[in-house]
């Protein structure tokens with residue numbers, strides 16, 4: 001049988017991939033002691049990915065999806081064990097969501113103009129090696145979702161994960177490399193260092209081979225990336241308010257809000273962090289939260305105690321982030337029923353447990369005089385993050401007014417916040433929502449350069 005050029009390419013790729021396995025000193029694929037070595041390995045892998053067909057990239061992505069599903073529970077447990085945050089059941093769902101709904105190469109499309117003067121295309125090309133900084137709140141989910149999107153765009157990726165979630169992040173990085181090797185691709189499509197620090201992050205941000213950095217995390221990291229002199233994708237903090245007006249189905253609103261707020265113990269950046277409701281519906285809303293959705297009403301004294309513990313010394317206490325409601329209540333000496341899902345209370349918007357992005361199931365409810373007042377208070381609470389906001393209303397004029405005023409990347413109407421991630425809602429999934437830099441919900445196309453390709457006076461065959 002004659003050997004075709006593509007067969008030779010496949011054999012070369014396989015040999016090169018096997019040669020690179022020796023690079024990783026930890027026994028895990030893609031994990032290095034030094035950041036410079038990690039970047040060099042990702043660069044080598046990128047040279048191979050660059051020559052691959054879209055079909056070959058898609059084969060690797062299919063294998064990554066399969067492995068995510070097989071390891072969803074392992075990663076969910078590892079994430080909870082390592083960080084002490086979130087809950088296993090919801091984290092399993094999040095991994096399946098990444099596997100099922102993160103766009104692959106189908107997201108890379110071409111725009112064409114054809115006419116008397118020829119044919120012009122906009123093609124989406126890779127950046128090369130992308131630097132990615134990931135949070136401890138969705139550690140493996142972000143690594144996996146970023147890798148699928150970045151690889152679909154023809155890139156490889158260097159991660160500087162949150163140190164508090166390094167074990168889980170390394171597991172995910174190893175998994176995507178194993179998938180690549182299994183599908184005939186190179187090792188090191190995603191890499192990291194054993195011990196990520198601010199120093200390794202700085203090396204990455206300044207490295208000549210990294211043209212683009214995607215930062216998923218709080219305000220500090222996004223500002224650092226946007227000050228790096230490189231192109232940055234900034235997926236920053238949120239504090240999403242859920243507005244409820246008098247036209248809403250109040251019973252359903254209570255259920256949706258509590259479901260969204262308690263998902264993975266409120267870790268997702270899109271999750272409802274506080275409610276602003278018009279005065280006439282506040283009591284009914286709280287009634288349904290308490291009687292049908294396993295909420296706990298915190299007294300004034302309990303709110304004060306929670307503030308002391310959760311915001312000890314005015315700073316967010318990391319030991320409380322991502323804990324469940326019963327555990328949080330036990331920290332202030334309250335033995336709540338085992339099924340307690342969410343702690344609620346009514347307070348002014350300036351209440352520290354309302355104005356701060358807590359990332360735990362504590363949900364303050366702010367009373368508004370009327371809808372305009374609700375919008376004003378919600379915009380204030382979102383702090384100009386332009387991240388996520390939610391509304392429960394059947395009044396289209398109200399919804400439109402709120403959407404324009406709050407100007408967020410995500411606005412969910414009449415559903416739980418997680419429907420914005422494609423979970424029980426239409427649309428694709430991402431764990432990197434570029435709120436600060438405006439790309440919104442990132443996908444493969446976000447990680448590409450737009451290139452114009454012009455054929456003058458030919459190839460128009462109309």
Ligand code: NAD
Pocket residue numbers: 133134135136137138160161162163198201216217218219220221224234235236237238268269357431432433434435
């Ligand atoms: P974090 O800001 O503490 O850490 C995020 C990452 O940035 C980590 O890898 C950390 O090591 C790194 N980092 C922090 N400061 C840095 C600096 N000055 N220079 C370089 N790297 C730095 O956030 P976290 O606690 O891991 O995650 C929660 C935060 O992230 C919340 O504010 C949440 O809203 C936000 N978040 C946003 C998105 C989004 O898509 N927009 C997704 C998840 C989380």
